[in-house]
Amino acid sequence: MDGPSGTGKSTVARRLAETLGAAYLDTGAMYRAVTLAVLRTGVHADDSAAVLRCAEAADLRIGTDPGHAEVRLGDEDVSAEIRGPEVTAAVSAVSAVPAVRELLVAAQRRIISEARGRRGGIVVEGRDIGTVVVPDAGLKVYLTASADARAARRTAQDTAAGRASTVDATRADVERRDRLDSTRVASPLRPAVDAVEVDTTELDVDGVLEHLLAMVRDRGLDHAAANL
Template structure:
């Protein structure tokens, strides 16, 4: 990217299991820009509160924890690391123990503005450093980065989302695995929908439905939107 070019900012929102994280990482890698997983920030805060003995139902205490969260996030889409207070929690924040509790933090209306501003700051820093950023997560296309160059709502049918998350968490998508995953996926979306809109595209946000697309096709669909809206190809930012 030359110095007079505007950094390529891409914001991707969508429900659980729509492919936001995996597709966003692949898109960032193909475009040669940095990556920000905003959901990891809520998960990291959840881990931090539990580690520090902060009751997640104590909203004021969680807000204080959010203000002091000692968080480090890698920006390389191929090498994602999450550190809290110097401890690598990359794997820990993806456990069922955190997944089952993170909504208590994510729906805390005092926490959201703190992390949303942190997300804006990180997007700006990543874009300045790498020439662009793909940021994904709740509120990213509307509240956090409504001025992003490209805004996409990545969605999929409930069946497709449950199958994908089941395969991710349990290694298969049989009936038993889907049943075990259903509550986690649907309850998280239901809880988060109380404070965030991620099921219907806002004005200026392009919807990409991946229900009938495999992973590679989903990545290509998003790259096609980027090319159409921003005029970028996967070699423009390198």
């Protein structure tokens, strides 16, 4: 499942995984955790070689339980800190480093392979899942929504998490990240040619989930969960 920020991707991906009894992987959280490691060392995000060294040294651990998708650097739970404004401002630059993407894509593929063997299936969300990470996925979905809807959702999420935010500031940040992510050289944000595009502007979470479950069942991809 791919798409820009604010489309409801994370919420829907988790709910879908829970409903199917599948594993769940938030690849964006991996890039955010590496970005946090970079910020903590004082390395400038434009220094690609130093950023890669930080990524290689980071003891990144990410859970695949959709009900408790914890993100850790070493023994420290950084699930909340990686959603902060400092990480959000720097993550596009860090994730644009080709060698960092290569490193994390390899890790993501290992996690996906292990989860398939352990739980029979996995829901993966990010920005290059259908195009790069799992190009042979049985179902590829690309979520979209209007800029206004995405900004409102992100602002609501930030407010609920205790992070100061305004719709105008969030819209500017969403548009900035869209521009950076869609124009980067390595794995730009775009739908796979065979992805099903779903506009979530007028849909609530239950509506999107219902639509996705219908596609999963139409393709016979729910059999793994039924056998758990």
